[in-house]
Every structure is written in C-alpha cells, then in structure tokens.
Amino acid sequence: MGCLIGITAQAQPVINAEDMMPEEGIIFEMNVTELVDPGNSGENVQWNFSNLSEGNDFEAQFTDPGNVPGGENFGDANWCLTGEGFSEFYAYFGDEVYLIGQIVGDISATYSDERQMYQFPANYLDSFEDTFSRVNNIGPGNFQVYQGSYTAEIDAYGTLILAGDTIEDVLRIHYSGEATVETIVGGNSAGTSELEEDIWVWIKAGYSVPLLQITSVGGSFIQQSTVWLKSFQSTVSTDRIPELSDLNLFPSPASSHTELSFSLRSPQALYFELYSLDGKRVQQWSPQAFAAGNNTHRMELPDLAGGIYLMSIVGDDFRESRKIAIQR
Numbered sequence: 001m002g003c004l005i006g007i008t009a010q011a012q013p014v015i016n017a018e019d020m021m022p023e024e025g026i027i028f029e030m031n032v033t034e035l036v037d038p039g040n041s042g043e044n045v046q047w048n049f050s051n052l053s054e055g056n057d058f059e060a061q062f063t064d065p066g067n068v069p070g071g072e073n074f075g076d077a078n079w080c081l082t083g084e085g086f087s088e089f090y091a092y093f094g095d096e097v098y099l100i101g102q103i104v105g106d107i108s109a110t111y112s113d114e115r116q117m118y119q120f121p122a123n124y125l126d127s128f129e130d131t132f133s134r135v136n137n138i139g140p141g142n143f144q145v146y147q148g149s150y151t152a153e154i155d156a157y158g159t160l161i162l163a164g165d166t167i168e169d170v171l172r173i174h175y176s177g178e179a180t181v182e183t184i185v186g187g188n189s190a191g192t193s194e195l196e197e198d199i200w201v202w203i204k205a206g207y208s209v210p211l212l213q214i215t216s217v218g219g220s221f222i223q224q225s226t227v228w229l230k231s232f233q234s235t236v237s238t239d240r241i242p243e244l245s246d247l248n249l250f251p252s253p254a255s256s257h258t259e260l261s262f263s264l265r266s267p268q269a270l271y272f273e274l275y276s277l278d279g280k281r282v283q284q285w286s287p288q289a290f291a292a293g294n295n296t297h298r299m300e301l302p303d304l305a306g307g308i309y310l311m312s313i314v315g316d317d318f319r320e321s322r323k324i325a326i327q328r
Contacts, residue, residue: 012043013157013169017095017120019205022062022079024319028209028232031057035224038200038214041174043124045158047202049212052163052228058083062208064319065089070108074101081209094277095120109136116152122171122203127153132179143184150177150197160202160211162228167204167211175199207232243268243318246294249311253325259298262313267292271314272299274324282309301326 033055039047060083065071068080068087077089077100089101091114098114113133119126129151136144156172176198183190195217202212209229217223247262260272270290274283283302290297306328312321 012124015122015205020208022208027061029230032227036226041155045156048161050161070103107138124157141187145182146179148179170204173201253327257300261296263294268316273312275310
C-alpha cells in the first residue's frame with residue numbers, strides 16, 4: 001500500500017491509559033487478510049489502506065476474564081479480548097498493559113514473563129524494551145517454549161485511511177524483536193529454532209483495540225497477516241436507564257471505613273472490590289443484596305498504605321468504579 005506525507009500538519013497526538021481502557025458491551029468487527037507494506041515512519045504521515053483486500057471477518061469484545069472458559073488460569077488478568085475460537089488475556093496495570101496469556105482453539109499460551117504491549121502516556125518517538133517467556137501447550141507432553149526480547153518504538157503519527165473511514169491523530173508502534181523456540185515432544189526436546197518478528201500497530205485515543213495491525217514473523221515459524229478494524233458498535237442502548245446511578249463515596253479521604261450511596265434500577269446482589277492503581281485486587285467483600293431505589297452501604301477498609309485506590313461495584317450486567325483516597 002502506498003503512503004503519502006500528509007499535506008496538513010497535525011499536532012503530535014498523546015494517548016493516555018484512560019484513552020484506551022476497555023469497556024464491556026462493545027463488539028468490534030475485524031478482518032484479517034494478507035500481509036501488506038506498513039508504509040512510512042515519521043511525522044504527519046498519511047497511510048492509505050483503503051484498498052485492503054477482504055479476508056476473513058471476525059468479531060471480538062472485551063469482557064471479564066472470569067466469564068471466559070479457561071480464564072481461571074490467568075489470575076492476574078483483568079480484561080479478556082475474546083471472539084469465536086480465541087481469547088487474549090490482558091493485565092492493565094496503571095500506565096502499562098501486558099499480554100499474559102492466550103487460548104486459540106485447543107492451544108493455550110501462558111507467559112511466565114509477561115509481554116508488555118503499551119506504555120502510557122504514549123508520544124511520538126517514545127520507546128521501551130522488554131523480554132518475554134511463553135509456553136504453548138499444544139497437547140499432553142507437547143510444548144513450545146519461547147524466550148524473546150524486543151523493542152517497541154512509536155515511530156510515526158498521522159492520518160490512517162481505511163475502507164470508508166479516515167482517522168486522524170493516530171500513533172503507530174513498531175515492535176521489533178527475536179526469540180528462541182524450543183519444541184518439546186512427548187516430554188523430550190525436539191530441537192530449537194530462531195524467529196524474528198516485526199509488528200506494526202496503529203492506535204488512537206477512544207479505541208481500545210488497534211485500528212490496524214501488520215504482523216511479519218520469519219524463521220521457522222512464519223506468520224504474515226494484516227488485521228484491520230472495520231467497525232464497532234455498542235450492545236448497550238444509549239437511552240436505557242442505567243442499572244446503577246448516583247454513586248458516591250464518603251468520607252474523602254477515608255480512613256477506617258467508607259460509605260457508599262447509590263441508586264439501583266432493579267433489586268440485585270452486588271460485589272464490592274478494591275484495586276490498587278497498578279490493577280491488583282487488594283480486597284473483595286462478600287456479595288450483598290440490595291433493593292431497587294436508593295441505597296447506602298458501609299464497609300470497613302483493610303489495613304492498607306495511604307494512597308489512591310479504585311472501588312469497583314459489580315452487578316448483574318455492569319461494573320462501575322470510583323477513585324477513593326485512603327489516609328493513614
């Protein structure tokens with residue numbers, strides 16, 4: 001695909017963690033097709049991929065890992081991107097996002113050294129280096145063990161043109177790395193091989209999945225593909241009355257306890273969870289049943305270091321979070 005330098009200069013976009021935070025209830029329609037040239041790097045680039053050939057369509061959406069078969073094996077994950085035949089498990093820790101596991105068909109992949117995907121805030125020319133270790137379980141006694149390293153650099157920003165859509169203020173990340181793969185068959189090593197990979201990912205504030213991803217993996221394991229976002233839609237009606245509203249926490253800052261006030265559209269049991277800003281759950285309370293209408297609920301706080309935490313309220317089909325300051 002050809003790439004042209006944009007005629008109109010754009011300010012350099014900056015993407016923060018909250019700009020790409022997943023939400024439940026959004027279905028992404030995507031298409032995977034053959035490998036194409038990723039185009040230019042630099043400032044104010046215009047990438048024209050409007051003529052990408054149609055490959056195979058698939059749908060994906062983010063959900064709680066606990067809702068996905070096999071999700072119990074990825075305890076550190078707090079989001080799962082799942083579709084027909086695949087699930088990817090992610091850990092959102094403050095300003096960092098890690099891929100910690102995958103399930104594709106009957107094959108599961110677990111990272112003992114997680115693979116970092118994003119570092120926020122994301123700016124043009126920012127970069128980071130990382131290592132990863134992954135085991136693919138492909139059957140009883142049969143494994144592939146990956147040990148790799150890579151560099152991620154935001155090497156461009158500009159305008160991305162896809163079929164029927166022109167998207168400005170896009171950042172592109174280039175992941176470049178290598179890995180050693182040991183194949184184990186029947187519990188015995190069947191040899192090692194080397195692979196090199198280049199992955200280009202286009203991201204934008206307001207989109208929790210990449211707009212476009214071009215993958216080129218060479219060596220003994222060849223993977224070449226282009227995945228692009230065709231459209232997305234919410235499964236939640238915008239005009240319906242929310243299940244939870246008027247949520248407040250007090251006092252602020254809190255010390256030994258907090259009291260929540262909120263309104264429920266229908267009676268239901270609620271779970272209350274407390275998270276640190278790096279995404280780790282530090283407390284979970286037993287579920288409580290509440291009536292429809294206005295409610296208050298008092299909770300004793302655990303003995304934690306002072307700071308900012310996230311209080312999550314989980315109902316039948318919603319999850320709401322609010323920041324809470326704890327003072328010691």
